[in-house]
Amino acid sequence: MASPRNRIASDASDEPDEPGEAREQDATANTPDVIVRIRSLLPSLAPAEQRVGMVVTGNPQRAARLTISELAREAETSQATVIRFCRSIDVGSYPDLRIAVATWAGRAGANGGLPLSLDIQADDGLAELVAKIAVSDANAVRDTAAVLDLNQLRLAIDAVVEAGRVDIYGASASGLVAQDLQQKLHRIGLLAFAWTDTHLALTSGANLRPGDVAIGLSHTGTTQDTIDVLEQARRAGARTIAVTNFANSPIAAVADLLLCTSAHETSFRAGAMASRIAALTVVDCLFVGVAQRNHGSALAALTRTYDALQVRHRPSR
Numbered sequence: 610m611a612s613p614r615n616r617i618a619s620d621a622s623d624e625p626d627e628p629g630e631a632r633e634q635d636a637t638a639n640t641p642d643v644i645v646r647i648r649s650l651l652p653s654l655a656p657a658e659q660r661v662g663m664v665v666t667g668n669p670q671r672a673a674r675l676t677i678s679e680l681a682r683e684a685e686t687s688q689a690t691v692i693r694f695c696r697s698i699d700v701g702s703y704p705d706l707r708i709a710v711a712t713w714a715g716r717a718g719a720n721g722g723l724p725l726s727l728d729i730q731a732d733d734g735l736a737e738l739v740a741k742i743a744v745s746d747a748n749a750v751r752d753t754a755a756v757l758d759l760n761q762l763r764l765a766i767d768a769v770v771e772a773g774r775v776d777i778y779g780a781s782a783s784g785l786v787a788q789d790l791q792q793k794l795h796r797i798g799l800l801a802f803a804w805t806d807t808h809l810a811l812t813s814g815a816n817l818r819p820g821d822v823a824i825g826l827s828h829t830g831t832t833q834d835t836i837d838v839l840e841q842a843r844r845a846g847a848r849t850i851a852v853t854n855f856a857n858s859p860i861a862a863v864a865d866l867l868l869c870t871s872a873h874e875t876s877f878r879a880g881a882m883a884s885r886i887a888a889l890t891v892v893d894c895l896f897v898g899v900a901q902r903n904h905g906s907a908l909a910a911l912t913r914t915y916d917a918l919q920v921r922h923r924p925s926r
Contacts, residue, residue, distance in 0.1 A: 643698070813842075822849075832860070
């Protein structure tokens with residue numbers, strides 16, 4: 610995917626106001642995951658382009674019906690900015706964008722009659738609240754699987770398999786995901802540690818060596834504590850892996866490998882739930898890939914640890 614900053618803006622007068630004019634469609638535009646892509650790129654866009662993206666992602670079904678002038682007016686910007694926005698998200702033209710958004714909206718409309726916006730409202734009934742959270746979480750898993758770069762994942766698996774030790778870093782909810790990965794790797798006999806305290810994490814990163822792996826988890830990609838630790842680990846010679854929702858975020862600059870999630874933030878912190886589930890999806894893919902590569906020893910280690918825990922599961926007399 611091209612960097613938004615490397616795209617070239619074109620004049621709005623070159624674009625038709627309606628999608629009906631015959632033209633060759635951009636191959637990347639007619640994909641069902643255009644909204645996922647826009648959400649991922651939003652933080653890296655210019656402020657005016659962000660406003661366009663927020664209008665489109667806020668209500669894709671309605672946005673697909675807007676002309677370029679209507680969208681520009683709602684985003685409080687110009688038609689030229691809308692065209693720059695299309696280029697920034699790798700869509701060739703505004704008509705192509707409308708087609709892609711309409712395709713996405715048509716697929717999302719199958720969510721059991723739920724509105725395309727999954728924001729939780731103060732007057733939502735309990736049944737609607739549960740349904741919205743379930744759909745949000747399911748979307749996070751599905752969309753993460755769609756955007757996950759399999760080549761980057763394969764290289765991350767190779768790095769962990771070959772690592773002398775694996776140190777994992779995360780703050781707050783990402784710290785819980787870090788602990789989950791550490792527990793999984795430890796159960797199959799790998800030397801792994803999870804660090805959620807900044808001072809301890811920096812100490813850990815400084816003591817890593819070439820051949821070790823440092824994994825940093827940050828949904829926004831802007832958690833400075835985690836970024837600093839990965840930078841420290843990289844200076845020490847370790848291979849660095851970042852797990853984040855935003856490919857163009859600052860944490861990517863200190864990562865040798867990048868594993869992206871796709872979770873949409875909503876009100877009442879439902880997004881925080883979905884982001885954790887999306888990160889756990891990536892963690893599970895990484896863990897299972899590592900275990901698969903070490904199938905015999907991993908299975909033996911899982912059996913040993915399972916047997917060791919059975920004494921705690923005996924019924925009391």
